[in-house]
Amino acid sequence: xxxxxxxxxKEVLRFWKVATQTLTAPIVTAMLYLLIFGHVLEGRMEVYPxxxxxxxxxxxxxxxxxxxxxxxxxxxxxxxxxxxxxLVFVLLAPLSHWEMFSAYVLAGMLRGxxxxxGVFVITAWFAHLSxxxxxxxxxxxxxxxxxxxxxxxxxxxxxxxxxxLAAFQNFLIMPATFLAGVFxxxxxxxxxxxxxxxxxxxxxxIDGFRYGFFGQSDIAPGISFAIVASFFVVLAGIAVSLLKRxxxxxx
Amino acid sequence: xxxxxxxxVMKRYGTLQALGGVTFSIEEGEFFGLLGPNGAGKTTLIxxxxxxxxxxxxxxxxxxxxxxxxxxxxxxxxxxxxQELVFDPFFTVRETLRMxxxxxxxxxxxxxxxxxxxxxxxxxxxxxNTRSLSGGMKRRVLVAQALVHKPPVIVLDEPTAGVDVExxxxxxxxxxxxxxxxxxxxxxxxxxxxxxxxxxRIAMLRGGKVVALDTTDALINRISGSQLEVRLSGAAMPAxxxxxxxxxxxxxxxxxxxxxxxxxxxxPILAALRQSGAVIxxxxxxxxxxxxVFIEIMEGNK
Numbered sequence: 001x002x003x004x005x006x007x008x009x010k011e012v013l014r015f016w017k018v019a020t021q022t023l024t025a026p027i028v029t030a031m032l033y034l035l036i037f038g039h040v041l042e043g044r045m046e047v048y049p050x051x052x053x054x055x056x057x058x059x060x061x062x063x064x065x066x067x068x069x070x071x072x073x074x075x076x077x078x079x080x081x082x083x084x085x086x087l088v089f090v091l092l093a094p095l096s097h098w099e100m101f102s103a104y105v106l107a108g109m110l111r112g113x114x115x116x117x118g119v120f121v122i123t124a125w126f127a128h129l130s131x132x133x134x135x136x137x138x139x140x141x142x143x144x145x146x147x148x149x150x151x152x153x154x155x156x157x158x159x160x161x162x163x164x165l166a167a168f169q170n171f172l173i174m175p176a177t178f179l180a181g182v183f184x185x186x187x188x189x190x191x192x193x194x195x196x197x198x199x200x201x202x203x204x205x206i207d208g209f210r211y212g213f214f215g216q217s218d219i220a221p222g223i224s225f226a227i228v229a230s231f232f233v234v235l236a237g238i239a240v241s242l243l244k245r246x247x248x249x250x251x
Numbered sequence: 252x253x254x255x256x257x258x259x260v261m262k263r264y265g266t267l268q269a270l271g272g273v274t275f276s277i278e279e280g281e282f283f284g285l286l287g288p289n290g291a292g293k294t295t296l297i298x299x300x301x302x303x304x305x306x307x308x309x310x311x312x313x314x315x316x317x318x319x320x321x322x323x324x325x326x327x328x329x330x331x332x333x334q335e336l337v338f339d340p341f342f343t344v345r346e347t348l349r350m351x352x353x354x355x356x357x358x359x360x361x362x363x364x365x366x367x368x369x370x371x372x373x374x375x376x377x378x379x380n381t382r383s384l385s386g387g388m389k390r391r392v393l394v395a396q397a398l399v400h401k402p403p404v405i406v407l408d409e410p411t412a413g414v415d416v417e418x419x420x421x422x423x424x425x426x427x428x429x430x431x432x433x434x435x436x437x438x439x440x441x442x443x444x445x446x447x448x449x450x451x452r453i454a455m456l457r458g459g460k461v462v463a464l465d466t467t468d469a470l471i472n473r474i475s476g477s478q479l480e481v482r483l484s485g486a487a488m489p490a491x492x493x494x495x496x497x498x499x500x501x502x503x504x505x506x507x508x509x510x511x512x513x514x515x516x517x518x519p520i521l522a523a524l525r526q527s528g529a530v531i532x533x534x535x536x537x538x539x540x541x542x543x544v545f546i547e548i549m550e551g552n553k
């Protein structure tokens with residue numbers, strides 16, 4: 001337990017010491033999205049009746065920030081430790097694979113949620129938000145950040161070089177988040193792309209999260225939750241088994 | 252019970268056989284040297300002990316605990332100083348040591364951390380970021396990290412490579428003290444005089460196999476006697492002395508090296524040289540040491 005706590009603390013301290021880059025920068029980025037897209041599209045688009053476009057956008061941006069930063073934390077911590085070699089300090093210690101998994105994932109979640117909260121606090125000034133079902137908000141934020149932190153852990157274990165990790169991020173994580181309905185309702189898409197969006201697990205995270213605010217969503221939140229939860233269980237299983245086997249960590 | 256028991260360990264990287272069935276054990280309280288040229292498999296073997304690498308077959312036990320099946324216990328009994336000079340640039344020396352303690356399940360370890368820092372002359376760098384330290388200081392931090400949990404078995408993989416004399420002395424004084432207090436120490440080094448001075452027993456590896464395993468004294472005694480080296484001018488060396496040469500005279504060279512079993516062997520050689528009219532310009536007497544044994548064993552196993 002002390003081992004887990006220490007690794008978790010170290011992971012949190014790591015991003016806290018460079019908070020400008022890990023917390024402030026993504027909050028500023030999300031604000032820019034809101035200002036630009038909100039300015040251009042406000043009044044021209046109504047996704048849900050009675051919900052302004054800016055208000056529609058806020059939960060999407062918050063969730064996108066949660067997801068991207070949860071992923072960034074675990075993946076960049078691991079790849080940096082691997083490349084600089086200091087992962088050896090963790091590998092030499094009697095930490096179980098469950099301890100390693102929980103520490104990296106919880107630290108990633110904390111960073112994702114901290115950025116998400118920051119984005120929310122700032123962007124909420126720009127829109128009238130309602131909070132129809134706060135428990136769904138919390139549930140999807142927790143699960144979404146856990147999923148992306150776990151994906152970051154897997155990507156960090158798998159990648160041997162920074163550009164491999166960048167490829168994972170640019171060709172998988174970024175498209176999946178942008179195409180998950182952050183900026184639009186997928187029902188505005190042609191049928192083919194609507195079907196593709198349904199295969200994107202990120203869509204259910206954002207859709208369910210948004211339901212918590214407006215009580216309206218493309219998919220019933222219970223179904224989204226079941227899909228997202230199963231996705232997490234599968235990913236967590238993969239991550240723990242990679243750690244247990246020492247895949248690309250213990251040769 | 253052996254501190255480290257290595258049994259038939261094999262490891263292959265692609266076509267390279269890094270370890271080809273290594274078996275030996277190290278008893279509790281030993282100061283053990285693991286020697287061999289680069290690429291002999293020393294670091295691979297240490298990585299397998301530490302759980303950083305996994306053996307293809309065979310087993311390793313630390314104080315009776317298998318490093319794979321019972322890895323938590325095995326790792327908690329082992330402190331390893333890695334060969335690479337690694338550090339975490341986010342943290343200070345004290346933070347680094349506190350965290351390493353935590354990984355080993357120790358929440359309040361400041362008294363021991365202070366003691367380790369004191370013995371390694373790190374105290375005035377405690378709050379410095381590890382990134383700002385010199386190479387020698389980084390090496391000290393690595394040693395301190397390996398010792399935070401007072402491991403009964405300490406493994407040092409070339410701890411003195413590229414390190415100044417002062418640190419070497421500080422380090423060996425501290426490690427020797429830990430050894431006297433009962434810690435088992437395993438050392439790899441390319442400084443053979445260090446190994447000779449510190450280790451009570453030595454294994455030599457070559458090409459992934461153990462080619463010698465004995466006490467340091469017994470290894471040195473394998474080469475009986477010493478060597479007499481002379482530089483001659485005037486007449487050439489008399490042919491009658493040729494059988495006493497430790498290796499044949501190089502053409503055109505005026506340097507001759509004789510193998511002598513005892514000091515009384517010196518005088519007859521000098522007499523023979525005088526008689527032939529050769530003049531001795533320079534003369535040295537070498538005591539056989541671990542380096543001679545090392546070279547002989549390594550060359551004999553080519």
